[in-house]
Amino acid sequence: MDGMWNAAFLTALFSSGMRQSVPLIYGSVGDCVSEKSGVMGICIEGEMLFGAFFSYLFALQTGSLWLGVLMGAVSGMLSSLIVAVWSVYFRQDQSIIGIMFNILAIGVTNFLNRMIFGTYIANISIETFQPIRIPLLSRIPILGEVLFCQDILTYLAILFAVITFIVMRKTKLGLQIMAVGENPKAAQASGIQVYKYRMLSYMFCGFTAGIAGASLTLSSVGTFTEAISAGRGFICLAIVILSRWNPLLTLIASFGFGSIQALQIRLQVQGSDMPYQFFVALPYLITVLVLIVAGHNIRAPRELGNPFHKESR
Amino acid sequence: MITKKGIQRIIVLLLAVAAAMLVGTVMILLSGANPLEAYYYMLIRPLTSISSIGEVSMYFTPLLLIGIGVSFTFHAKLNNLGGEGQMLMGALGMTIVGIPPVGNALGALSLPIGFLLAIVFGGIWASIAGFLKVRFGASEIVVTLMLNYIAVQIISYMVFYPLRSGAEPQSPKIAVTLPKIVSFSRINWGVIIALILVFVYALVIAKTKFGFRLRTVGGSAKAAVYSGVSTKKYYFLSMLVSGAFCGLAGAVQISGNTTRLMEGIAADFGFTGIVVAMLGGLNPVGLVIAAFFMALLSAGSVTMQVKTGIPTSFTSVLQALIVLFILLGMALSNIELKKKKGGKA
Numbered sequence: 064m065d066g067m068w069n070a071a072f073l074t075a076l077f078s079s080g081m082r083q084s085v086p087l088i089y090g091s092v093g094d095c096v097s098e099k100s101g102v103m104g105i106c107i108e109g110e111m112l113f114g115a116f117f118s119y120l121f122a123l124q125t126g127s128l129w130l131g132v133l134m135g136a137v138s139g140m141l142s143s144l145i146v147a148v149w150s151v152y153f154r155q156d157q158s159i160i161g162i163m164f165n166i167l168a169i170g171v172t173n174f175l176n177r178m179i180f181g182t183y184i185a186n187i188s189i190e191t192f193q194p195i196r197i198p199l200l201s202r203i204p205i206l207g208e209v210l211f212c213q214d215i216l217t218y219l220a221i222l223f224a225v226i227t228f229i230v231m232r233k234t235k236l237g238l239q240i241m242a243v244g245e246n247p248k249a250a251q252a253s254g255i256q257v258y259k260y261r262m263l264s265y266m267f268c269g270f271t272a273g274i275a276g277a278s279l280t281l282s283s284v285g286t287f288t289e290a291i292s293a294g295r296g297f298i299c300l301a302i303v304i305l306s307r308w309n310p311l312l313t314l315i316a317s318f319g320f321g322s323i324q325a326l327q328i329r330l331q332v333q334g335s336d337m338p339y340q341f342f343v344a345l346p347y348l349i350t351v352l353v354l355i356v357a358g359h360n361i362r363a364p365r366e367l368g369n370p371f372h373k374e375s376r
Numbered sequence: 377m378i379t380k381k382g383i384q385r386i387i388v389l390l391l392a393v394a395a396a397m398l399v400g401t402v403m404i405l406l407s408g409a410n411p412l413e414a415y416y417y418m419l420i421r422p423l424t425s426i427s428s429i430g431e432v433s434m435y436f437t438p439l440l441l442i443g444i445g446v447s448f449t450f451h452a453k454l455n456n457l458g459g460e461g462q463m464l465m466g467a468l469g470m471t472i473v474g475i476p477p478v479g480n481a482l483g484a485l486s487l488p489i490g491f492l493l494a495i496v497f498g499g500i501w502a503s504i505a506g507f508l509k510v511r512f513g514a515s516e517i518v519v520t521l522m523l524n525y526i527a528v529q530i531i532s533y534m535v536f537y538p539l540r541s542g543a544e545p546q547s548p549k550i551a552v553t554l555p556k557i558v559s560f561s562r563i564n565w566g567v568i569i570a571l572i573l574v575f576v577y578a579l580v581i582a583k584t585k586f587g588f589r590l591r592t593v594g595g596s597a598k599a600a601v602y603s604g605v606s607t608k609k610y611y612f613l614s615m616l617v618s619g620a621f622c623g624l625a626g627a628v629q630i631s632g633n634t635t636r637l638m639e640g641i642a643a644d645f646g647f648t649g650i651v652v653a654m655l656g657g658l659n660p661v662g663l664v665i666a667a668f669f670m671a672l673l674s675a676g677s678v679t680m681q682v683k684t685g686i687p688t689s690f691t692s693v694l695q696a697l698i699v700l701f702i703l704l705g706m707a708l709s710n711i712e713l714k715k716k717k718g719g720k721a
Binding site for chain 2: 153154156158159160162163164169171178294297300340350355
């Protein structure tokens with residue numbers, strides 16, 4: 064065991080951790096925006112599944128990875144419309160909607176998968192996004208391999224987190240979204256359409272969760288398997304709490320969780336005295352620990368998860 | 377006894393089921409099958425013989441127990457999304473006591489002791505989420521979900537290593553199983569136990585201080601005095617009781633159905649239990665009907681897949697749609713009630 068913690072191992076580990084973190088970054092950055100507006104992202108898990116399935120389907124049919132990503136994002140956004148209408152406009156319990164939506168997503172994607180691709184256990188694999196080496200930077204020891212030798216979706220994820228951070232912190236739009244989540248009554252009084260902002264914030268989250276799903280199928284695996292999201296959507300929720308609703312910090316938290324995932328896979332493959340089930344359970348266990356440490360959080364949007372009555376006074 | 381509001385609620389529930397089945401019909405048509413045939417295999421065929429009703433009962437008992445369990449937390453306006461994990465831990469409790477040599481030594485006693493241990497295991501597993509909620513403010517939604525994934529791995533470990541018997545990753549058979557009611561069908565005494573517990577649930581919620589306080593905490597009982605009721609205490613207790621029922625579902629699953637611990641024995645049960653609680657409207661009679669309907673869907677979907685080629689995942693779609701339509705119906709009927717009120721004023 065001691066011999067394995069050398070530079071080559073760490074480089075490979077963190078490089079893989081970075082790749083593993085990509086769906087988590089997209090999911091949690093989108094969730095930051097949605098939660099700031101007051102809508103919880105329990106449905107990210109399901110939106111990821113829709114994104115993963117439709118991105119694979121379209122990439123396979125058209126041969127274009129980019130069209131795949133786009134359709135994954137669009138399917139995530141369109142499916143999030145259900146959640147947005149049910150939770151914002153009809154003001155129903157967001158966690159029940161979330162869980163039912165996730166079941167719906169598993170059902171629909173499995174149904175379509177069986178109907179379109181038959182009952183084969185493994186689907187056809189497609190060519191995935193390839194790593195792009197950034198000149199000079201990629202030659203930095205360890206860091207170069209980890210940060211500057213990734214595929215395009217990884218670079219876009221980082222860029223996307225930075226842009227979202229700037230929009231949320233420095234623009235009027237960001238302030239308005241925040242106002243809707245903190246004090247919808249005051250926001251409404253000042254002329255902000257609360258429903259509209261919440262719906263759009265949530266659909267934005269669906270869009271990014273769709274890209275997260277696309278990154279699962281088009282970045283690494285190259286195929287769709289049933290329930291491929293495997294709880295990542297829920298881990299995004301913990302990442303957002305840990306990052307205190309700050310899109311930039313989600314980069315670090317996602318990288319942390321991605322690395323745990325990468326470590327877990329490596330330890331499983333290498334074989335160790337610990338049963339492999341322990342390593343599979345590790346990310347979920349750490350999520351619980353994160354909630355214990357960061358559960359009492361004064362930075363949480365005040366009206367998170369609470370429906371808003373337009374007519375209420 | 378049935379109020380106008382009650383009738384309205386029943387209508388909403390029935391309409392939700394109808395609407396979900398209508399969407400289901402479109403899906404069946406798109407997949408090129410005959411909807412009437414598909415629904416026949418799903419909803420009617422399982423009821424045509426006592427032995428196939430026995431198959432339905434295999435789903436009915438655990439679903440009813442989880443439905444009751446989830447209802448306890450719903451009364452306190454909490455969400456227990458961890459039914460699967462709690463059921464698995466309960467199954468583990470039953471298995472430890474039921475398999476040889478302990479099971480042989482205990483004989484018939486292994487059933488009540490196993491049930492008790494299952495209740496304790498399920499209760500402890502759920503109360504982790506309850507404790508973290510009360511003590512650290514950790515969202516019970518995320519924690520119960522995470523505990524599902526962790527329980528799945530614990531069970532996987534158990535059947536791969538310490539409890540393994542033979543080549544397959546599964547435990548040995550338990551020594552004593554739940555007795556059947558009739559010899560030619562799998563239906564067993566678990567059904568009776570679950571039905572008695574529905575009665576207990578009804579009494580606890582309607583007649584006891586615990587039930588009243590639970591509803592007070594959840595805001596559905598009009599409490600004259602709010603002071604003196606510790607919200608935290610009842611949050612914790614509702615999770616504990618909820619987990620105990622889900623754990624019992626695991627014990628019934630082992631002792632009445634699978635007879636041994638395996639991976640995946642609780643898959644889908646946890647979330648379907650939520651559907652049962654929602655569709656049953658937390659009402660004891662409603663829970664029984666809803667659990668029966670969901671059991672029918674689960675048992676029937678297997679036959680449907682074989683006969684018509686429609687994948688069993690179709691059931692998940694129906695279940696999710698039913699709850700979404702119930703929520704829609706409740707929202708719409710609330711809006712109407714509100715309008716009336718506004719009109720009078």
